[in-house]
Amino acid sequence: MKILLLILITLLSASVHAEIDKVTVDKSKRRLYIIENDQVIHEFRIALGKRPIGHKVYEGDQRTPEGSYKLEHVMEDSQFYRSIHISYPNQDDIANAVRLKVNPGGNIKIHGQKNGEVKPSQFVQSFDWTDGCIALSNEDMDQLLALVTPGTPIEILP
Template sequence: MTLLTLFSAVSIAGVDLVKVDKSKRRMYLMEGKEVVREYRVALGRSPKGHKRQEGDQKTPEGRYYLDFVIEDSQYYKSIHISYPNLRDRAYARVHNLDPGGDIKIHGLKNGERRPANYVQSFDWTDGCIAITNQEMDELLSLVTIGTPIEIVW
């Protein structure tokens, strides 16, 4: 079983929103209307459109929250995104689908020995948002649990 712990950190830059523009492969850490940090990201292998079910390899779209850090992860540090929300679950129930739910922002897969820019050179996740390990460290130092994340195409 995965060990989950709540992450508590002081938001150094006052980040109050994480925005992801899937069409540009960019993630922005926002303080009010100001971009504090910008990262190039890799997404699910089939990134266009909203995630509807487990295995569709799409990164969800909409407003979610960064809800916990996963200590025992397959990836170098990861922070969970609160997908699926109530709307996602309702859609899945009506259409008899499994919405999935293990959506995170994470670094490289543990044991990978690749250059940092490999992470963002193509879409390779199953629906997560990937950044470099160094960027993952920085992200975790700048956001707090409960920070909203808006993901759009």
């Protein structure tokens, strides 16, 4: 019976992952949306980089990128509670950085709270605090990672 239950859970999890079309981030609304069949099936409150207006141009500008990317590998061991890497910079970002003679930066992720954070997540998520990443509460990060897989497209809107 336990084996049958495990198989059923695995099949249900696989079907959830297979149906997600994309993740959309609306920076102006501080929201991350999970999209399935052109419908929002889940919404999360987010925090952004400390300078949230405008597209990320160079390393250290504390801006969150805007554009089309992919979710890449999941990281379980970092300075933040769980994270998933975003494929920034893309070809356009690199070309722009070359033109401006700057380093476009990288290491942009969706992640949970900083390890060891003692303030309530509701407080921490009430302001923009990252260096350019997209931050969720730890509970929301667990939900996000249960819904998406590496390769899922992510669109980050101004």
